[in-house]
Amino acid sequence: MALKPTIYKFRTSLSDMNRDVYDNFNLTVAMHPSENLERMMARVLAYCLNSQEFLDFTKGLSAIEEPDIWVRTLDDQLMLWIDIGEPAFDRLKKASHLARSVKVYSFNSKADVWWAQSKEKLNALKNSEFYRFDNNQIQDLAGLVGRTTDMSVTITGDSAFVTTEKGDCEVSWITLI
Numbered sequence: 001m002a003l004k005p006t007i008y009k010f011r012t013s014l015s016d017m018n019r020d021v022y023d024n025f026n027l028t029v030a031m032h033p034s035e036n037l038e039r040m041m042a043r044v045l046a047y048c049l050n051s052q053e054f055l056d057f058t059k060g061l062s063a064i065e066e067p068d069i070w071v072r073t074l075d076d077q078l079m080l081w082i083d084i085g086e087p088a089f090d091r092l093k094k095a096s097h098l099a100r101s102v103k104v105y106s107f108n109s110k111a112d113v114w115w116a117q118s119k120e121k122l123n124a125l126k127n128s129e130f131y132r133f134d135n136n137q138i139q140d141l142a143g144l145v146g147r148t149t150d151m152s153v154t155i156t157g158d159s160a161f162v163t164t165e166k167g168d169c170e171v172s173w174i175t176l177i
Contacts, residue, residue: 025051039084067082103130143167144166
């Protein structure tokens with residue numbers, strides 16, 4: 001019998017000072033059985049950083065041909081492809097041809113090694129951006145999550161300040177290219 005995903009619900013208040021986006025929304029996030037809380041929260045944070053019309057979580061790890069998050073227009077154009085982690089170059093090359101824009105958010109301890117090994121090839125991809133979340137801060141963020149979480153996210157500069165009923169933390173990132 002296959003394991004089922006664990007469902008998390010977030011009531012989110014977003015203040016993105018960088019893009020002048022202020023919104024309240026509910027997110028229902030399915031954590032795949034092979035996924036950990038850190039990866040799931042990197043997905044949630046990437047969602048907040050890119051909040052816009054038509055932004056959706058995909059089937060993620062359950063559908064290898066899809067990104068973690070995407071923007072598809074009403075006429076089914078793929079505008080934005082967002083992957084979390086350290087995807088293979090071939091996957092990102094294909095994504096850069098399918099979508100107008102590709103973003104990757106790495107978050108764990110092996111991100112530096114992945115970037116060092118891949119940056120030459122990844123630099124050649126068109127319309128692609130790469131970011132690295134601070135791994136320790138993502139772990140702190142994962143510790144603030146419950147199955148149902150009220151969350152306030154304030155984004156300014158290269159960091160997000162996240163407050164939940166369990167506490168708060170700051171998650172920063174660097175732009176790799």
